Amino acid sequence: SQRVTYKTFRQYRVLGKGGFGEVCACQVRATGKMYACKKLEKKRIKKRKGENMVLIEKQILQKVNSRFVVSLAYSYATKDSLCLVLTIMNGGDLKFHIYNMGVEAGFDLERAVFYSAEVACGLECLHNLGIVYRDCKPENILLDDHGHVRISDLGLAVEIPEGDLVRGRVGTVGYMAPEVIDNEKYTFSPDWFSFGCLVYEMIEGQAPFRARKEKVKREEVDRRVKEQAETYSDKFSDDAKSICQQLLAKRPQDRLGCSAGRHGAEVVKQHSFFSSIKWKRLEAGMCTPPFMPDPHAVYAKDVLDIEQFSTVKGVNLDTNDDQFYQRFNTGSVSIPWQREMIETKCYEELNVFGPGNTPTNDLRMDLPPPPEKRGCFNFTRKKRR
The missing domain is CATH 1.10.510.10 (Transferase(Phosphotransferase) domain 1)
Incomplete structure (x- = not known):
């Protein structure tokens, strides 16, 4: 339920380019899960009248849950771009x-x-x-x-x-x-x-x-x-x-x-x-592929060869565009998010009654430890000003 913003992710190297902007690797700060972030420049979308196309792609990706189609995990907006956070595919294209x-x-x-x-x-x-x-x-x-x-x-x-x-x-x-x-x-x-x-x-x-x-x-x-x-x-x-x-x-x-x-x-x-x-x-994903990508290789053009996008001129964003951005900027997608929680073991850490923590009649186990036993973290609430 938390709001998803650019601060949710760490941004890494450029992987390639799409029709409306670049694609780069990113990582969810909270879990360490890697994704590909497809950035769609707002001015470029408006200049090419691509609002409908972008929204349809986002809505379709949100519906699809298949191991044979890239999954949409998050969608969010920045000042200049709309961002689709997708399954990262490090092996290159066919x-x-x-x-x-x-x-x-x-x-x-x-x-x-x-x-x-x-x-x-x-x-x-x-x-x-x-x-x-x-x-x-x-x-x-x-x-x-x-x-x-x-x-x-x-x-x-x-x-x-x-x-x-x-x-x-x-x-x-x-x-x-x-x-x-x-x-x-x-x-x-x-x-x-x-x-x-x-x-x-x-x-x-x-x-x-x-x-x-x-x-x-x-x-x-x-x-x-x-x-x-x-x-x-x-x-x-x-x-x-x-x-x-x-x-x-x-x-x-x-x-x-x-x-x-x-x-x-x-x-x-x-x-x-x-x-x-x-x-x-x-x-079921149980067949062994005939080719295994080398984790140290980059199966793509040299990043230096990827053409830089030119600056979009003569296009101004206004309040009329906000309604479109609100329909796009809907945060996390439930099934990929749940899968991320399971894969990164966050669910086990968040679950009070995980392994070894079966509920008992001792109510004290539900209480947080005293401050002196919490290591370097201090969970005491700040007083409201």
């Missing part, structure tokens, strides 16, 4: 690993299958809540310290009421489904197309419709997505080629997972590409 960590780009099939399975579980969680993600790509899939992956950056996600359709030409060029490019109505089909692009890129070492660093106009990439069939090298097994072909079908009605609505993940998970996955163990 794009970095695909292109920078091997002799040649891409993963072996075992690793691609494992990451694909965990991402499919993340999409399943979102779809079950009626949320379409709309931005599934390697940059948005992050590794934790143990080698598990989570979906991040839900800025383009939207909640679809039961039985409704949405429309919106949003996403990343080369990963957007044909129905998104054509601005048609849809439900969850774009996520399965983008997921197909992700699986393809992990195996091939390049995206299906645009080579890495290829200079090509957006219109040409969109044309390829809508009209051109992807090609497959000998890196693909029969099962890998099969699932990619079914996920990258141009028409939603022909695409794997799209006929089952919110339950499309169940169909995708039954594909023979995932025959080695024991789903119950994976969902």
Whole structure:
């Protein structure tokens, strides 16, 4: 119930940058728990009319509680920024690993299958809540310290009421489904197309419709997505080629997972590409990842290479913005907060009747020790002035 402010945390090094500001490591002073703090600059939000997008991301993150999607633990505001305190993912993103960590780009099939399975579980969680993600790509899939992956950056996600359709030409060029490019109505089909692009890129070492660093106009990439069939090298097994072909079908009605609505993940998970996955163990976090990040390595661009944000000019904040800030600045999120208390053993320390302190009829055990036996701490109340 305590108010959460910037003083709740210690701030550490910059980890990267987002659309509205930088992302840095932070630590809760009271418990020592590490998180990632995503800072959204107020003036930058206002200049780009991003209030609705920022609020939707915060509200969606608050609803999701999955080991395959980054969790929101706290949200608070400073004078200049709105801050989302999220699960820290020290292992870098899949794009970095695909292109920078091997002799040649891409993963072996075992690793691609494992990451694909965990991402499919993340999409399943979102779809079950009626949320379409709309931005599934390697940059948005992050590794934790143990080698598990989570979906991040839900800025383009939207909640679809039961039985409704949405429309919106949003996403990343080369990963957007044909129905998104054509601005048609849809439900969850774009996520399965983008997921197909992700699986393809992990195996091939390049995206299906645009080579890495290829200079090509957006219109040409969109044309390829809508009209051109992807090609497959000998890196693909029969099962890998099969699932990619079914996920990258141009028409939603022909695409794997799209006929089952919110339950499309169940169909995708039954594909023979995932025959080695024991789903119950994976969902419980009991499967050993094929790659373990080195705790001493930094799996990201050099911080010095991260572009500095320019100063936003010509934008003034006023009292009309306060209502939006109040809806954003809601403090701690209950389930991640409870998990933090358990993981950091704070709950045991706060619990009067913890191990060895079973209640008795001796009422004196509930009383605090006298001041002289409290070490360097003095708990006596100050007199009111």
